[in-house]
Amino acid sequence: MSRKTPAQWLLSHHSGFNPGENANFEFKRKDRKTKTIAISSGKGGVGKTSVAIKMAKMLVDRGEKVLLIDCDYNLSNTAVKLGIPLDSKFYDLFVNNIEFSEAVYKDGNFHLLSACNGNIDLFERSVGIENLIVDILETHKDEYDSIILDCPAGLNKEVAVLNTYCDYRFVVITPDRSSITDSYSLIKVLEQRHSLKSFHLIFNKISGKKQYERLTETFLKTSAHYLDCRLKVLGGIPYFNEQVDDFDRELLKVAGSNIHKSFNKVMTRFSEEDNGNSFTDTPYFFQESLASVKPEQEVHSI
Ligand SMILES: Nc1ncnc2c1ncn2[C@@H]1O[C@H](COP(=O)(O)OP(=O)(O)O)[C@@H](O)[C@H]1O
Ligand SMILES: [Mg+2]
Numbered sequence: 001m002s003r004k005t006p007a008q009w010l011l012s013h014h015s016g017f018n019p020g021e022n023a024n025f026e027f028k029r030k031d032r033k034t035k036t037i038a039i040s041s042g043k044g045g046v047g048k049t050s051v052a053i054k055m056a057k058m059l060v061d062r063g064e065k066v067l068l069i070d071c072d073y074n075l076s077n078t079a080v081k082l083g084i085p086l087d088s089k090f091y092d093l094f095v096n097n098i099e100f101s102e103a104v105y106k107d108g109n110f111h112l113l114s115a116c117n118g119n120i121d122l123f124e125r126s127v128g129i130e131n132l133i134v135d136i137l138e139t140h141k142d143e144y145d146s147i148i149l150d151c152p153a154g155l156n157k158e159v160a161v162l163n164t165y166c167d168y169r170f171v172v173i174t175p176d177r178s179s180i181t182d183s184y185s186l187i188k189v190l191e192q193r194h195s196l197k198s199f200h201l202i203f204n205k206i207s208g209k210k211q212y213e214r215l216t217e218t219f220l221k222t223s224a225h226y227l228d229c230r231l232k233v234l235g236g237i238p239y240f241n242e243q244v245d246d247f248d249r250e251l252l253k254v255a256g257s258n259i260h261k262s263f264n265k266v267m268t269r270f271s272e273e274d275n276g277n278s279f280t281d282t283p284y285f286f287q288e289s290l291a292s293v294k295p296e297q298e299v300h301s302i
Contacts, residue, residue, distance in 0.1 A: 038166040042182025044153030047204035052150035064145035065109040072152040076115035
């Protein structure tokens, strides 16, 4: 009997979208030290790639060895944002022309598996490409402390498989109604069809404390009412109201910027939990997220 690859195994559990079979299934990896984190949103342009890069860099600064994988296979942005030359190594890896180690960009303990930009062959052959990512994760996970997946926009099987594989699911939400609707839809489908029960929320492009409060309240109350999952709000990132591409430079600053301070709080909240504090129910986090916002605080200090 042929042995299944990790990706085949995972898909065999999930491809049928059968809630009966999957009802109590969550792919958990508590017995290993590598953290795997999927960053998704449903909607594009909300800040997934920005969050993924910043988190990866901050974890490296905290002493970890981190692999960031750009899962937006043919509309890759990570290298662009980091000022790294674009190449087609992801495609070469996909067609087995090179090894994983040759495909990865390395800067100390920060490793990036970038992806392609409009590669025609990859476009023609990209069905089921998430299997490649899962196989890479299974083969190389022990080389890293954390692996972050910058997932593509959309709600499809590919996003579902990547989210199902990971220990943690970060959902990036912006204040506009379409982002709120899409994030809710993403969580709903992952909860109801893949039995994924825990999600971390990061609210991005926030323009004020009241807006942050309204957002968290609306989102958490609605989810608590209709969904059976635990949501933890990790915090808010302020809207950086300057020239569009200036944000990418601001993002990489390691001190003195409100963006950095906000991410620091997000990371601290996450690492506290990762170090042993487990989830409690949604209403608790709702209370906590509001309680942590002092009336005199501006959103940049949330
Ligand atoms: N907090 C923010 N303030 C201002 N601009 C932001 C913020 N977060 C992200 N952006 C900008 O929004 C755009 C989309 O961000 P990106 O991280 O590429 O989103 P996604 O990966 O979800 O498509 C980029 O131009 C980015 O620089
Ligand atoms: Mg992106």
